[in-house]
Amino acid sequence: MSRNDAQQWLDTYDTVGIRPDAEPPASLMDLARNATHIIASDLPRAIESAARLARGREIGVSSLLRESKLPVPQWPARMPFVAWGLAVHTAWILRITRGVDVTESERARAAESIDWLTRLVGDSSVAVVVTHGVFRRMLASELIRRGWSNTGRRGGYRHWSSWSFSRD
Numbered sequence: 001m002s003r004n005d006a007q008q009w010l011d012t013y014d015t016v017g018i019r020p021d022a023e024p025p026a027s028l029m030d031l032a033r034n035a036t037h038i039i040a041s042d043l044p045r046a047i048e049s050a051a052r053l054a055r056g057r058e059i060g061v062s063s064l065l066r067e068s069k070l071p072v073p074q075w076p077a078r079m080p081f082v083a084w085g086l087a088v089h090t091a092w093i094l095r096i097t098r099g100v101d102v103t104e105s106e107r108a109r110a111a112e113s114i115d116w117l118t119r120l121v122g123d124s125s126v127a128v129v130v131t132h133g134v135f136r137r138m139l140a141s142e143l144i145r146r147g148w149s150n151t152g153r154r155g156g157y158r159h160w161s162s163w164s165f166s167r168d
Contacts, residue, residue, distance in 0.1 A: 006084035007072045014067070017048040024053055024160050031162065036125040039117070041065035041132060049160075050130040060120070064113040065139075067132030068106050092134070102138055110138035114146065123167075133157040140165070 001009070024032075032038060032053035039060040040050035050059045070088050079087075095101035102110075121127045131139065140163055144150065148165045155161025 001081055001084060002078050003072055003075055003084075006081065006088075009081065010070075010072065010088075013045075014043050017044040018052075018159075022049075022052075022159070024049070027154065028053065028160055028162055029055075031164075032128045034126060035128040037121055037127040038130070039065070039120070039127055040130040041067065041135075043067060043132070046130045046132065050128075053128060053130065062113075062116070064109060064116055065129065065131040065135065068102075068134040068138065070134060102141075106135075106138060107142075110135070110142045113139060114142045136163065 032055075037060060038050050038054045038057060039062065040046040042061050042063045043066055046065070047059070047061060050061075070092050072084065073087050073091055075087070092101060117127060117129065129139075136157075140150065143165045148167050150163065151166050152164040153162070
């Protein structure tokens with residue numbers, strides 16, 4: 001694939017949902033069953049994931065929770081898709097280690113998302129928020145900055161992974 005092919009694949013990925021046979025693990029279903037709110041990014045894969053967790057309950061949808069774009073390196077090479085994926089994620093990790101992985105506009109969107117979610121769920125509510133890896137990392141950082149505690153993390157950045165936070 002060329003760089004443009006890799007970018008086109010990533011752009012297409014944001015327009016499709018999830019596989020029909022993709023089922024959430026029981027632990028995540030239990031969490032969703034006890035949640036007051038199930039909220040998703042407006043990308044199809046997040047909406048479909050939230051719908052599977054909700055099992056017919058209403059879900060909230062917001063573009064605030066949409067994934068942040070990871071840039072595809074400007075290399076003129078042709079490589080297999082796996083190599084492009086490794087290049088994109090390696091570049092992201094390098095930006096994280098240099099402290100430049102988040103733009104000011106994305107940091108502001110994460111803060112706005114936390115403000116919105118806090119107003120929505122109230123003091124005694126539990127929300128399951130279905131979002132995406134890069135943006136989830138920003139939300140987690142903002143929650144911790146505001147004094148929330150990370151109370152659990154399952155699956156890292158894999159599909160159906162979960163990170164839990166509580167307000168002390």
